[in-house]
Amino acid sequence: MSYEADDRGFFGNFGGRFMPEALVAALDELTVAWEEAMADPEFTGAFEAILRDYANTPSPLYHAERLSEKVGVRILLKREDLNHTGAHKIRNVLGQAMLTKRMGKTRVIAETGAGQHGVASATAAAYFGLDCTVYMGAVDTRRQALNVARMQLLGAKVIPVESGSATLKDAINEALRDWVASVDHTAYLFGTAAGPHPFPSMVRDFCRGIGDEARQQSLDQYGVLPDAIAACVGGGSNAIGLFTAFLDDEDVKIYGFEAGGDGVETGRHAATIGAGESGVLHGARTYVLQDEDGQTIESHSISAGLDYPGVGPQHSHLSQVGRAAYLSVTDAEAMDALALLARTEGIIPAVESAHALAGALRVAEELKAEKGPDATILVNLSGRGDKDMETAVEWFGLGAEDEGTDK
């Protein structure tokens, strides 16, 4: 079956373009520019070159041996945390910023939750000499102060958004409002594979190198494809970037792990596919956390990057048709996985990525029972944990002197 969107941007029932008329011309312009760029070898060649020379891709596919031993199956980590700026996000923003230059626009705006996309956008803007404004929920500016400083150092203006729940969804609303008023010279570097057509497909295309590389590396390094692949899903850009290369490999199981927060049963979570309903949010029909009146319900997650009540429409479609399974991971499970990876491999992942790892560890148990120690699960380590140290300090009570007698 086809997993592509149709020409109106629908993946099955999901996607589309539910947007003010004022933005339709800009979305049409973007659609044409993106399609032409992707068909232009000069553009795609330049994109590959900048990813290689500046963003440090292909990122390695790393066999986490000590973790694998502990778990009993082979665990491969796609090390997107080693990319420039520390996450997969750089792929998307470099692509969109290149497109912005190609379209002759001089300013970019972006929204950010954890700050990863904001930092990546500020970086790309600096690289290409574009003005940059980043909208960030006021709550998030407080919990991600270091990233705010990084964006400012890179020359971006960071605007805290106080409206609504003052988190990522409100930052998106504010960026859209800016865009309505500035669309003649401004591009909106959308941070995830959500939003109105063409963003879900375009962001996926700029991120799909994650999966293309991982698939080839798996074959080159191990001679086989993994039995399962796993990624975290907030809006879902790293996940769709990984999944795309494997969609036609029917023997490869695909898992997306949403933020279960305190537990889906508590109502305090961001498990949009698991616990949401079909609706329209930020320009697309997709699963949305909403009440009986269609009002968006605030999401909750220890990870600001996953704290989003919507999800990219292609994920909704992949869930509906059963090609990918979307499960949730609680804050506690994610933080346990974060600590486990830190102590077995010396890698501190982003809390987002720790969700993928925690979910993968659960899947690993099933795979071990089914296929034994030769089973392989490939996990996208989408980002590094530097930005989340404050969260880790608070969660684990770190920073005080150890009380032991190990002198």
Add this chain to the structure above:
Amino acid sequence: MVRPRCRGRGDGQVSAAIAFEKARTENRSALVGYLPAGFPDIDGSIEAMRTMVAAGCDVIEIGLPYSDPVMDGPTIQAAAQQALEGGIRITDVLRTVEAVAAAGVPTLVMTYWNPVERYGVDRFAADLASAGGAGLITPDITPDYGQDWIAAADAHDLDKVFLVSPSSTDERIAMTTAASRGFVYATAVMGVTGARTSTSDLAGPLVARTKATSDLPVGVGLGVSNGDQAAEIAAFADGVIVGSAFVRTLLDAGTDRAAGLAALGALTEDLAGGVRRG
């Protein structure tokens, strides 16, 4: 040709086109006033809208407060947020429609799409018609993505007010007016709602381009806050749409309801005078 519709559903449901036609026969533009339902509270919003009708509004737009209003500026969002915090539900919005429509003016609901979809598109259309509502203004649905709504509105004889923008191509304007009923909403500026100190020079050409495709009345909105601006727009548009400035009078009055209503009435009279000067 505009075909004003005045078929009753027991509650005086009428098309907005009736009010535009009446204004046209008086050789003036119509004044369209917006307030969110439930602001400052449900009964307060009904009283405020009735004040607007009494002071000269020809059509009332009732905002359905929504958690993610991408086209609204800070003034309307603050009011909608207050309504949501007050616990407003869709059934309360429909009750507000019923009360305002009973005051004798065409009453439309301006709503983002998700609440309608969640409520059930056909159910919403049926309940709106039963309440005497004239139709919907849909800021985040364009006709090419609004087939469900178009079908439901046609089935229930409701107005479909879609928006055109300065950035719309002529082709899209033609597509939009062909799908609209009641009137067409021309957004005068590239931007979100909010009172502005001067009107836009984008409005006139947009209205002309819109009128070139259709006989439907064209209302101009986004930014109008006083009688002089209303007169300026009334010179070329069939209707002048005002929202944030009305909301602002009530926000500024705070808990002093009487002062808020007095300011609202005075502003309405100023704007009603403006549409008669234009």
